[in-house]
Amino acid sequence: MRTTLREDKGVAGLNVLLSVIVMLFVIGFLVMIFALMGGELQDSVQSDVTNNATAVEVINETYTEIAEVTDWYGIIIVITAMVVLILLTVIIISAIRSSGLVASS
Numbered sequence: 001m002r003t004t005l006r007e008d009k010g011v012a013g014l015n016v017l018l019s020v021i022v023m024l025f026v027i028g029f030l031v032m033i034f035a036l037m038g039g040e041l042q043d044s045v046q047s048d049v050t051n052n053a054t055a056v057e058v059i060n061e062t063y064t065e066i067a068e069v070t071d072w073y074g075i076i077i078v079i080t081a082m083v084v085l086i087l088l089t090v091i092i093i094s095a096i097r098s099s100g101l102v103a104s105s
Helices: 014-046 053-099
Strands: none
Touching: 014 053
16 A cells, blocks of 8 residues: 655645644634633623522633633744744745755765
């Protein structure tokens, strides 16, 4: 059984970058859903006759912390871009070395 390697041209790290962008979109969508659910849950507990202060505090802390996850998006995008640039550099160096223009010892 012979396996062939994919030889895509000009896509150094593009798949990684696109995967991270899609992952961030899905995480943002889930965070939005949980933040909306937490707000509605807190409103329903506050309007309840029993008005359990501990439950309100726990719900408030939980959904505000979940909503702050999007603060990390910037650093995730920067790290992903750095990985893509490193992959591109490695591919360029290996292409130059395998071209025969540079003598290797």
